[in-house]
Amino acid sequence: MENATKKHYKRYKPPFTWRTVTRKIFPVAVWSLLLIWTIVFLAQLLWGLVTSVKSAWGFYIDPIFFPKGKEMWQFSNYAAAFKNIRVQITNTETAGFFRMLVNSLLFAVGNAFLSVLTAALASYILAKYNRIRWVGALWAIVLITNYLPISSSTAANIKLLNDLGLFDSMLGNWLWSCGAFGAVFLMYYASWKGLSWGYAEAAFIDGAGHFRTMWQIMLPMTRTIFGVLFLMQFITLWNDYMTPLIYLPSFPTLSYGAWLLQYTTNYETADITVKIAGLLLIAFPVFVLFMCFKEKLMGSLTIGGLKG
Amino acid sequence: MRKKLSAASRTTHERNAQIFCISLLAFMLAQWLVFYVYANINNILLAFQRFDVAAGQYEFYEGSRMFENFGRFFKELFADPKVSKYFVNGMIMHLVTLACLPLSIMFAFVIYKKLPLGGFFKVMLYLPTILSSMVVALFFRYFVEYGCEGMYMALGGAKENYPLFITDNTRAFGTMLLYSFYTGLPGSLLLNLGTMSRIPDDLIEVGKLEGFSLWQEFIYLTVPMMFPVLQIYCLGLFTGFFNAQGPLFAIYGNRLGAAPENTVTFGYYMTLQVIGDVGGNAGDNRLNYGFTTAANLTIGLVSIPIIWGTKKLFDRFDPEAEF
Numbered sequence A: 001m002e003n004a005t006k007k008h009y010k011r012y013k014p015p016f017t018w019r020t021v022t023r024k025i026f027p028v029a030v031w032s033l034l035l036i037w038t039i040v041f042l043a044q045l046l047w048g049l050v051t052s053v054k055s056a057w058g059f060y061i062d063p064i065f066f067p068k069g070k071e072m073w074q075f076s077n078y079a080a081a082f083k084n085i086r087v088q089i090t091n092t093e094t095a096g097f098f099r100m101l102v103n104s105l106l107f108a109v110g111n112a113f114l115s116v117l118t119a120a121l122a123s124y125i126l127a128k129y130n131r132i133r134w135v136g137a138l139w140a141i142v143l144i145t146n147y148l149p150i151s152s153s154t155a156a157n158i159k160l161l162n163d164l165g166l167f168d169s170m171l172g173n174w175l176w177s178c179g180a181f182g183a184v185f186l187m188y189y190a191s192w193k194g195l196s197w198g199y200a201e202a203a204f205i206d207g208a209g210h211f212r213t214m215w216q217i218m219l220p221m222t223r224t225i226f227g228v229l230f231l232m233q234f235i236t237l238w239n240d241y242m243t244p245l246i247y248l249p250s251f252p253t254l255s256y257g258a259w260l261l262q263y264t265t266n267y268e269t270a271d272i273t274v275k276i277a278g279l280l281l282i283a284f285p286v287f288v289l290f291m292c293f294k295e296k297l298m299g300s301l302t303i304g305g306l307k308g
Numbered sequence B: 001m002r003k004k005l006s007a008a009s010r011t012t013h014e015r016n017a018q019i020f021c022i023s024l025l026a027f028m029l030a031q032w033l034v035f036y037v038y039a040n041i042n043n044i045l046l047a048f049q050r051f052d053v054a055a056g057q058y059e060f061y062e063g064s065r066m067f068e069n070f071g072r073f074f075k076e077l078f079a080d081p082k083v084s085k086y087f088v089n090g091m092i093m094h095l096v097t098l099a100c101l102p103l104s105i106m107f108a109f110v111i112y113k114k115l116p117l118g119g120f121f122k123v124m125l126y127l128p129t130i131l132s133s134m135v136v137a138l139f140f141r142y143f144v145e146y147g148c149e150g151m152y153m154a155l156g157g158a159k160e161n162y163p164l165f166i167t168d169n170t171r172a173f174g175t176m177l178l179y180s181f182y183t184g185l186p187g188s189l190l191l192n193l194g195t196m197s198r199i200p201d202d203l204i205e206v207g208k209l210e211g212f213s214l215w216q217e218f219i220y221l222t223v224p225m226m227f228p229v230l231q232i233y234c235l236g237l238f239t240g241f242f243n244a245q246g247p248l249f250a251i252y253g254n255r256l257g258a259a260p261e262n263t264v265t266f267g268y269y270m271t272l273q274v275i276g277d278v279g280g281n282a283g284d285n286r287l288n289y290g291f292t293t294a295a296n297l298t299i300g301l302v303s304i305p306i307i308w309g310t311k312k313l314f315d316r317f318d319p320e321a322e323f
Helices: A002-011 A018-052 A056-061 A076-084 A097-128 A133-147 A154-163 A170-177 A183-193 A198-205 A210-221 A223-239 A242-247 A254-261 A272-292 B007-046 B068-079 B081-112 B118-130 B133-154 B172-184 B189-197 B201-209 B214-225 B227-239 B248-252 B266-275 B284-317
Strands: B049-052 B057-060
Touching: A018 A272, A018 B081, A018 B118, A018 B133, A018 B214, A056 A272, A076 A254, A076 A272, A097 A133, A097 A170, A097 A183, A097 A210, A097 A223, A097 A242, A097 A254, A097 B007, A133 A183, A133 B007, A154 A242, A154 B007, A154 B266, A154 B284, A170 B007, A183 A223, A198 A210, A210 A223, A210 B007, A223 A254, A223 A272, A223 B118, A223 B133, A242 A254, A242 B266, A254 A272, A254 B133, A272 B118, A272 B133, B007 B284, B049 B068, B049 B284, B068 B081, B068 B284, B081 B118, B081 B172, B081 B189, B081 B214, B081 B227, B081 B266, B118 B189, B133 B172, B133 B248, B189 B227, B201 B214, B214 B227, B227 B284, B248 B266, B266 B284
Parallel strands: none
Antiparallel strands: B049 B057
């Protein structure tokens, strides 16, 4: 009997319909598309890497493949990019690589830390103290402001920062980044929601206050999400060249310097090989950071969670 | 055995909770009041102002000229065919990003289902997120300009016949759209994967018992379960609908006229009005601050009903969706 059923299943062929084709083709088609995308992206990266170590002559002769012959290699492109990533701040003042590196670190670490810390604290209150009526109302305001398409224009922001005396000030930029109710807030909010309030209740019964419970019990339990969000913010800010260009003209960062290098046309930077080396110079630190924290960074992150 | 809080200590506890919440949120609320509420008020006021170069300060337009900045915006938008085209270009560029959304979710699904090379794909798809958008855009530019040209020549093409995909006015916009599509495909990979990984195993198990194929699992389980996140994506996508800039600033820089005319988007045009050529605190650009702010405000106001309409549509489609 069992054999007969097996035979029956073997013999049965589903009718050929577009639906069955879709079912079968879907994973293969998406996987293939993904493979093509990956190949194109890798080819582009590899081409950039190879080009960055070619001499101008080597690049002219063969713009695609590995340099042939010793004289076609030119690692000094990186040194040239390093030397020429500089920004003229005033007529007499220029920022070089190391100054921009310090600016990049101040900008990225300061803003990332403050934005995640404020988001963590604010979302803690809104997720765990929503029984308080005004906290609940605040949550509604946060949601509305996050989805309202109204935000002040770049021009209005420049004027506002000028009015407050915070334009072209790192401290002003840090203050500005303390906005606790943005996308980082929503991600942290989701993780607070997933954390049991039972830990806090146990701490309250043991005599801990609200602050101590948050600081010593609850916040340490979210240190992974804090770290991941900090890293994500850091990477975003490290790569951000627009904010320093617009709001911090006296604090040029490496990203801004590398962007400016693309439009600089002096003798040393005219070659495309040097320009690409300049781009790789600023991409390298975040790539290393990514490889070190790959597993943590690519762990579970969610906004809003699932239904049901 | 742990004791419960008494009624008196519960009252004290609640009062302390109020004090704790107020003191912890005080700084953040003050910051929000200044950098969100006041910034938006300032934004509205600036839309009715002009910069007086001689006096070095902003002044309100008076009387019948009150809406001068808005008038300039509408005049440029409807009377200047160039600006109308910028506006349409921005919308097309944003629609391309919108078109990437389903594919990016499918990509995440392939990785989530651990199909071959899933781990490798995951790293590759995440790379554009960690690299600067400027680096990715300029790599793309140089690759198209020089790398593809080299391949074209290697295949026997003549250098002078290779099309100028980046600088040719008839081809550049298509190249920018291709770039937007190409870089939009990874989408928000981590969020998609994180959300998919939280789908209960029981449900997937039921699907397996029902004989679901991967396509059926994707359509009938994954997408409906991701509905709240999809809702957020869609609402977020509409916010940039009218002022999408694309990769133009990274690729063509901040020099007026550097980008081929056909590629310019309204967002890029507005950015150049404020920081074009010389940077943020340049005196002449301040003459455009009122105009760009009026444009930004008008676009924001027009977007509100679109976003709320979308939200209502989602609620009607699935009222149980929650954030």
